[in-house]
Amino acid sequence: MIFFNNKTKKSSSGTLGKVNVSFCLSRKNAWLLWLCQCLNIAVIALELSTWMLAIISLSLAWQALLLHNSRDRVKTRKKVSTVKHLSQRQHNHHKKQQASIVSPIILGIFALLGCIAIAITAKEVGILASMVHLLCFSYVLKAFELKARRDFYQLLLLGLFVLASSLIFRQDLVFSFITLILLVINLSVLLHFFSSEKTFASNIKVMTVILGQSAILAVVLFLVFPRLSPFWQMPRAKSAETGLSDTVKPGDIANLSRSTKLAFRADFGQQAIPNYSQLYWRAMVLEDFDGRQWTRIKAAPKNSAKASASNTFSVNLNGSDIVPLNYQITVEPSFQKYLFALAPAIASNEGNDIRAKSDYTLMSSKIITQAKSYQLSSFLSLPLALELSEHSRTVNLHYPEGSNPRLEQMALQLQHNYPEPQARAQAVLSRINQQNYSYTLQPPLLINNSLDQFFFDTQAGFCVHYASAFTFIMRASGIPARLVTGYLGGEFNGTNTGDKLSDKGHLSIYQYDAHAWSEIWVQGKGWVRVDPTGAVDPERVNSGWSNELLQQQSNLNNELFSLYQLKNIALLNILRLQFDILDYQWTKWVIGFNSKQQYNLLKHWFGKMASWKFALIIAIALVISMVMLMLFLHLLNRSKSKKKPLAKWQLVYQKSLGQLAKQGIVKPAAMTVNNFSKQVREQYPELAIVFTRLSVSYNRLCYQTLAKDEQLKLTLTMQQQYQDFCQTLKKQP
Amino acid sequence: MPQTPNIVDTVQASQQSITAILNKIESVVLGKPKECRLALACLLAQGHLLIEDLPGMGKTTLAHVLATTLGLSYQRTQFTNDLLPADVVGFSIFDKESNRFELHKGPIFNQVVLADEINRASPKTQSALLEAMAEQQVSIDGITHELPLPFFVIATQNPLFHAGTYPLPESQLDRFMMRLSLGFPDLKAEKKILLNTAQRTNQTTRDNTAANGGVIEQEELIAMQDAVTQINVSNDVIEYIIALSHVSRRAYSSHSNVTHSTQTNTQVNDAEINCKPLSPRASKALLQAAKAMAFIDNRDYVLPDDVQAVFYVVCQHRLEMQPSQQLGASHINDNSVANQILKSVDVLNPLGHS
Incomplete structure (x- = not known):
């Protein structure tokens, strides 16, 4: 910024009139700038509220109209009178200038109104979003007052800021790449302003090369620049992200399943990846049911938390003979606190930032706004919580009585028929399996989320429907049960050698893998996972989405390249998987490069x-x-x-000129030395003799061809003359 | 440098003659010492001289006195619109007695050719002078004839708005090293002129000049011209001249090659000066004229002052977009293109080194 300001200052002081009065972008440049603005806004458009987008598009349209009009004006002018000379052209320019400038009063009022609107909505959308609004608003309005070159620079800089701020919200590979391209375009517009005789394409080429060269510096800074936490922090973007929430109604996860966004990735390194049906990524345990929705219990009593904490530890000690499954998980920003794990698991870098909870879920201490990695060890064969505290027993048996009478009745009947808890559960599952239940993404609407209606009438639903109904039946029949949400499965990406043990690659878990299942507590076995979805759609549990579901999903999404189509075209699927690998590396190495990893890297280089x-x-x-x-x-x-070193006599003469300038006599640049000494003689007769002597010596040294020794002598003389000159000057009042 | 003492001596030795010549000229062309010096400098620099002014301002007198003072053969030719090229350079005529063609040399076969009112002749005739001025030779009927040396063309012309004038083609204008303009004499000089005329009412100009005779010999003039070419020019002065010509070329070079011309340190920065670009011939003429000025000033090295002194007369007629259409436009005024260029270049640091 400072650099630019300086530059403009310099140029505007030199060519004062020219730049300020008749700064005018050429038509092509103006359109390019406009286009560039549109693109920059488009990148951040998702984060802007609708009214702001409306204002911005209105302004851009207005801008385009002005540009278009100015073209017409020039055209008609050309038709009417053949353009003869410079003066005529300047006149045209002037007109054009006038056409493209909106009255500053209107602009000011507009800006003021916009700022007030932003301030009013600030509370709603949050400080970061309102700042982004303000930035975009000013970016668009600035284009209306391009009066000087400085304004042009400011506009471009604002554009860069807009680009940079769009990176706060998304950092995945595609988006970063798009931003990079836009950066090139932005800078090329700047370059084009200076070399408009070249084509824009060649300017883009030049800019790409320059950016490529500066990439080295960027990489070095990326690696070594200290990431001090108060300064080096992404602003927290509060954004309506897709993901699991801590309240679940039947039908919630079906919406989530339409999203093909990445949730997290798991890297098992050299270890074998467990079977698909084992990959129940646990995120949240919902224990509180009010008849309509499941909610996570906010604050568990302290003593139970303590007890469970000792539980997890004992698990580890007991299971020392069991080989743990070690893997790394990289979570995409979810703007939530929950983390994912194959329960029971302990985080190896457990510390301040990851907390294990009593229900075997992991929590981050901060909201995850950036990609985050953590190392986990899971003991899949170990049971969960062999002892159930009194508190959690009551919680997990509680249900609002009378909310679903038909289910309650059925539960009582089951309790009577099957005294063994697991047999009871099996009975429900077989009922689901045998009767005409269907698994669908488009379940019929339920009145008041009634489970009765689902279980007995519509008999069509998604995982949450089945899981909640099952859990309800279990509770009603006296078995402690709870709903668990998370993700199921994942897509393997990597080299598949056939031999499971040497697979290398990672699992990508997308939002459409979101799942809900049940857990019942059985004496002696602890919490046992029961997934009623497996009863209705075994394929979902064993290998992922069935084709039918994928078809449904693509119909629902109405997208050109839906997951279904992608998965069906082999080549595209390979490409998609390749890209997923790239994106994983990007997330792992670039976005996940935090101060800790930086420290490790430096440690690796320089030792401890x-x-x-x-x-x-x-x-x-x-x-x-x-x-x-x-x-x-x-x-x-x-x-x-090619800086020319000044000779001694030149320095001396410049010094004397400086002395005279202090006295108020400034030598015009175009005036010769002799003429100047004449002028001095007229203004300061006292100085005449000394200064004339000095001038004559200077002239001789500068212009006469002298021998070396002669030159030396004369230089000395001149220095002596300068001393005299200074003394005479001092005597001056 | 080995020839330094040599040139210093020559310069010193010539001073007497120069003062004598100047005195002589100034005694005829009254009240115009500056113009007289410039005219002399032009001839010492081996350049041709164009004198432009209103009728009756003493153009012809100056040309005349220059020729005579320097002791050269001269002939005056009055250019009219029906003058043919053959009338200037000469023609072959069949001699009955010797039975062959004999060359009748035209007035151009003189050391000083006085082309009076040159812009009254048709462009064809004007161009006849071209070869002579550039190469110091003429071709008649395919035979090339050397012209006597030293060879000068001193032309006079009326301002272009006068009736029956053809503007000189640019190519020819460029061949004149200087374009002088005398201007009105001041009060004192005019009084003197009138008194002088009264004194010699019955004397013709011819008597007057004949009585004056030459001050120096031809050989001395040639020696002086040689000395002028040997005047020392420092690098700074060369750069100054380059900077000046670059400023005039800026409008042309700004499209293709901005690198150097933008670096000339300028005061009137980007404000473009509306002028024709100076050719290398022009900068050569400028340097030569500056040398001659330094010679006349009794110096063996050129100062930027010399360049400034001759810049207007050497360059203005090459810079003007349109020939001056107004009375007195050829007089030095502050708004002239040449002065704008002068003002835009820093004397101490012409090429903008910082």
């Missing part, structure tokens, strides 16, 4: 050291690189203008 040493090294490296940069720029400048 105290962190203050690291800070010192980084600081020194920064200083050195800055110095190098300055040096480089300096050399660049020098080679450009």
